[in-house]
Amino acid sequence: MGKGQATGDVMPAAGGAPETASPALSRERIAEAALGFLDRHSLDELSMRRLAAELGVGTMTLYGYFRSKEELLDAVSDLTFDRVALPPAEGSWREQIREVVMVVHRTLAHHPAAARIRAERPILTPGALRITEAALKSLREAGFGAEDAAGAVRLVFTYLFGFATFNPARSTADARAQATNALAALPMEDFPEMLAIADQAVAAMGGEKTFERGLDLILDGLEARLASS
Amino acid sequence: MGKGQATGDVMPAAGGAPETASPALSRERIAEAALGFLDRHSLDELSMRRLAAELGVGTMTLYGYFRSKEELLDAVSDLTFDRVALPPAEGSWREQIREVVMVVHRTLAHHPAAARIRAERPILTPGALRITEAALKSLREAGFGAEDAAGAVRLVFTYLFGFATFNPARSTADARAQATNALAALPMEDFPEMLAIADQAVAAMGGEKTFERGLDLILDGLEARLASS
DNA sequence: ACCTGAACACCGTTCAAGT
DNA sequence: ACCTGAACACCGTTCAAGT
Numbered sequence: 001m002g003k004g005q006a007t008g009d010v011m012p013a014a015g016g017a018p019e020t021a022s023p024a025l026s027r028e029r030i031a032e033a034a035l036g037f038l039d040r041h042s043l044d045e046l047s048m049r050r051l052a053a054e055l056g057v058g059t060m061t062l063y064g065y066f067r068s069k070e071e072l073l074d075a076v077s078d079l080t081f082d083r084v085a086l087p088p089a090e091g092s093w094r095e096q097i098r099e100v101v102m103v104v105h106r107t108l109a110h111h112p113a114a115a116r117i118r119a120e121r122p123i124l125t126p127g128a129l130r131i132t133e134a135a136l137k138s139l140r141e142a143g144f145g146a147e148d149a150a151g152a153v154r155l156v157f158t159y160l161f162g163f164a165t166f167n168p169a170r171s172t173a174d175a176r177a178q179a180t181n182a183l184a185a186l187p188m189e190d191f192p193e194m195l196a197i198a199d200q201a202v203a204a205m206g207g208e209k210t211f212e213r214g215l216d217l218i219l220d221g222l223e224a225r226l227a228s229s
Numbered sequence: 230m231g232k233g234q235a236t237g238d239v240m241p242a243a244g245g246a247p248e249t250a251s252p253a254l255s256r257e258r259i260a261e262a263a264l265g266f267l268d269r270h271s272l273d274e275l276s277m278r279r280l281a282a283e284l285g286v287g288t289m290t291l292y293g294y295f296r297s298k299e300e301l302l303d304a305v306s307d308l309t310f311d312r313v314a315l316p317p318a319e320g321s322w323r324e325q326i327r328e329v330v331m332v333v334h335r336t337l338a339h340h341p342a343a344a345r346i347r348a349e350r351p352i353l354t355p356g357a358l359r360i361t362e363a364a365l366k367s368l369r370e371a372g373f374g375a376e377d378a379a380g381a382v383r384l385v386f387t388y389l390f391g392f393a394t395f396n397p398a399r400s401t402a403d404a405r406a407q408a409t410n411a412l413a414a415l416p417m418e419d420f421p422e423m424l425a426i427a428d429q430a431v432a433a434m435g436g437e438k439t440f441e442r443g444l445d446l447i448l449d450g451l452e453a454r455l456a457s458s
Numbered sequence: 459a460c461c462t463g464a465a466c467a468c469c470g471t472t473c474a475a476g477t
Numbered sequence: 478a479c480c481t482g483a484a485c486a487c488c489g490t491t492c493a494a495g496t
Contacts, residue, residue: 025479047469058481060471069470119394122404122434124411129423132430136422150429155388155443162391165348175351182353193365194358200379201361205351206306214384221450254460276488287462289490298489 021193025057027065031075036077038113046113048072080107084129086134093142094219100109100135101156101215108164115164132157144227152222159218167206176202254286256294260304267342274373275342277301288424297445302346307334309343311356315363325447329364330385337393344393361386372455381451388447396435405431 033055037046048069052059066072084107087099108115123129132153139149168175183191183198194201204210233411247339262284266275277298281288293302296319314337337344352358361382368378419435423430433439 013336048471049469060481061479063471064479064481078402119348119355120397122408122411124408126415129415129420133420133423135428140422140426142245146426146429148434150426151442151446152432153430154439156394156445158391158443159384159387161395162387165394166387168349168351168389179351179353182300182351183358186358188356190355191358191362194362194368197369197375197379200375201382204376204379210380210383212378214387216446217380217384217450217454219448219450220453221448224362224449224453225446226277277490278488289462290460292490293460293462 025055025061025065027075028079029060030055031072031079033080034072035111039111040219041112042134043116077114077123078125078127079119080111081123081125081131083107083129086131086228089134089138093138096138096151096225097135097156097222098215098219100131100138101160102212104131104160105163105211105215106158112164115161118161119165143229144222148225148229150210152225155218156215159214163211163214167210177204177207242339254284254294256292256304257308259284259291259294260301260308261307263301264308264340268340272345303350305357306343306346306352307354310352310354310360312336313360315360316365318367322367323452326364326366326381326385326451327444327448329338329360329367330389331441333389333391334440334444337389341393344390347390348394358416372458373451374427377454377458381454385444386448388443392440392443396439405436408434 009225030051037051037054038156047057048062052062055062062072066075084103087096087103101108135153135156136149139148139152144152150161168179179202180198183194183201189193233275233428237357261281266280266283267445268422276289278288281291284291289302295304313332316325316332318325364382365378365386373381381393409427412423412430417424
């Protein structure tokens with residue numbers, strides 16, 4: 001499926017090529033370049049024209065490797081998740097799930113566009129499902145039923161992608177300042193609760209600690225479900 | 230803030246105007262039209278040109294009401310959340326939170342684009358924060374500390390928007406068939422767990438039951454947190 | 459005051475052609 | 478086999494003008 005369509009990653013005329021010479025194009029190399037672009041710019045800024053220019057080729061050259069921009073973005077998504085290195089399955093089921101989730105979380109934090117690409121399109125490629133498979137194995141061995149395990153995986157997936165998409169990237173000082181200002185502008189009489197905990201509300205808007213606290217709460221819920229079955 | 234920039238919703242020359250005559254333009258009426266468009270089409274399909282055409286005005290007319298497409302989308306988002314009718318605060322804190330979450334969930338399910346619009350932009354308008362305020366009130370009265378309450382609200386927000394964005398809309402038969410096929414194509418030796426529960430995995434991909442099961446698990450986690458503090 | 463066409467600087471993609 | 482410019486049908490938005 002998919003990846004083998006490239007022409008082989010042979011360097012052109014091995015030997016004293018100048019450093020500016022680029023290796024032969026391939027689906028992989030183009031997807032790689034797109035991923036690199038997306039780590040530096042937003043998804044909206046990625047265009048076939050800009051990407052081609054960055055690779056030093058004509059725009060239409062890319063269409064020799066991908067049928068459409070959508071197919072290219074699918075490849076970027078695959079590349080991202082193919083690279084996730086699964087942690088060894090050690091410790092309790094809770095520790096195992098936690099590790100898998102954190103590995104995916106770090107990937108999404110490092111490649112902010114990866115989650116966005118996936119919006120409304122399901123993830124159904126082997127490279128990505130391999131991660132689901134590992135989580136499922138830990139849960140089933142711990143005693144979760146088929147339905148509970150499937151629901152748990154889905155909940156965690158929704159949390160991972162939701163967090164990556166709807167929390168200010170890297171919770172910049174800028175985003176915090178903006179939020180603080182917006183809250184300060186609220187009328188005290190209509191928003192007593194929010195204003196009383198404004199500091200904590202702004203802190204909870206993003207960052208590692210917020211992610212992990214939410215994850216731990218979900219794991220608490222899973223633990224309770226397991227105990228009562 | 231904002232909404233009062235319109236010129237007033239006066240009908241033009243009240244009287245025997247033909248039915249095709251449209252009421253005077255206003256920020257509200259344009260945002261309304263955009264929301265209607267988005268309920269029938271995807272976010273990608275909304276363009277200033279198409280929206281203007283649908284309203285029977287020139288494209289540039291819209292720029293007399295909104296400085297940019299982004300500002301228009303913000304208004305659509307505001308409109309959506311302004312309309313959420315908060316349920317009466319009755320019953321236990323858990324019932325109260327559950328009701329608020331379900332009301333927002335129904336809104337997002339009815340207006341699929343609303344969540345997408347919000348990706349990476351925080352929600353900080355009074356109409357939306359009013360919902361947060363209600364949730365916060367229930368949690369604080371129940372005894373949640375400032376940090377726990379802020380974290381709970383954030384977790385629930387992430388779940389709501391993550392679910393709306395990353396689960397196949399309305400879990401159509403089409404999406405299910407696609408998922409079933411993709412799973413059936415996996416090699417049995419690499420995906421034993423996934424294939425053993427394929428039916429449940431596909432069922433968990435979307436739908437009301439999946440949403441509510443995830444929500445109840447989060448509420449279980451919150452309950453445990455409250456009990457242990 | 460309110461509305462707008464033309465124009466500019468972009469898009470993704472088809473097509474017919476270049477080597 | 479691999480690459481590509483021109484062209485088409487779109488975008489959001491600026492500007493200068495219309496009533």
